[in-house]
Amino acid sequence: MNLVDGPRELFPGFEVFPQFGHTPGMQICKISTVENTCFYLADLIPTSAHLGDPYIMSYDLEPLTTLREKRDILHEAVKLDAILIFEHDPRTPMGRVEKDVTGRIKLIPESP
Numbered sequence: 001m002n003l004v005d006g007p008r009e010l011f012p013g014f015e016v017f018p019q020f021g022h023t024p025g026m027q028i029c030k031i032s033t034v035e036n037t038c039f040y041l042a043d044l045i046p047t048s049a050h051l052g053d054p055y056i057m058s059y060d061l062e063p064l065t066t067l068r069e070k071r072d073i074l075h076e077a078v079k080l081d082a083i084l085i086f087e088h089d090p091r092t093p094m095g096r097v098e099k100d101v102t103g104r105i106k107l108i109p110e111s112p
Contacts, residue, residue, distance in 0.1 A: 019044050021066025022057065028073065030082075037082040038094075045070055047089035051097065051105050074105055083110055 002010075009015045015030040022043045029040040044066065045051060053071070060066045077084055077097050085094045095109040 019066075019069045021062045021064075021069050022060045024061070037080045038085055039073060039077060039082055040085045040087070041073070042087055044073065045084065045086065047086050048092040048095060048107050048109075049089075051107055053105075078105070 004010075004016060004018075007015065007017045013032045015032075016027045017030065019026045019028055019042075026042055026044070028042050028044055031038045031040065043057065043060075046057065050056060050070075051074070053067070056063055056066045056070065074097060076082070078099055081096060083094050083096055086092060092107070092109050093112055095107045097105050097107055100106045
């Protein structure tokens with residue numbers, strides 16, 4: 001086991017990013033290939049229903065931190081046209097996001 005302190009590329013195309021809103025040190029993964037970038041969101045955004053700005057899990061330890069971290073990753077996902085992988089969503093396991101004309105995040109579901 002290798003412990004990491006902060007963001008780290010573990011090997012080419014696979015990065016981890018600690019997040020501190022849900023629980024201290026939870027990590028999300030960024031997987032990059034020639035064709036796509038994907039974010040495995042763990043409990044930062046567990047389902048597509050949690051995409052909206054005010055929606056986070058009620059038991060996140062630092063909800064305002066979660067909100068900031070979520071905004072940051074969604075901004076990055078829009079910029080990179082990344083695929084988001086939702087750990088706990090039974091209906092929409094993955095999708096891309098874009099901003100609508102009002103600046104709100106809109107989900108475009110993807111097939112696995």
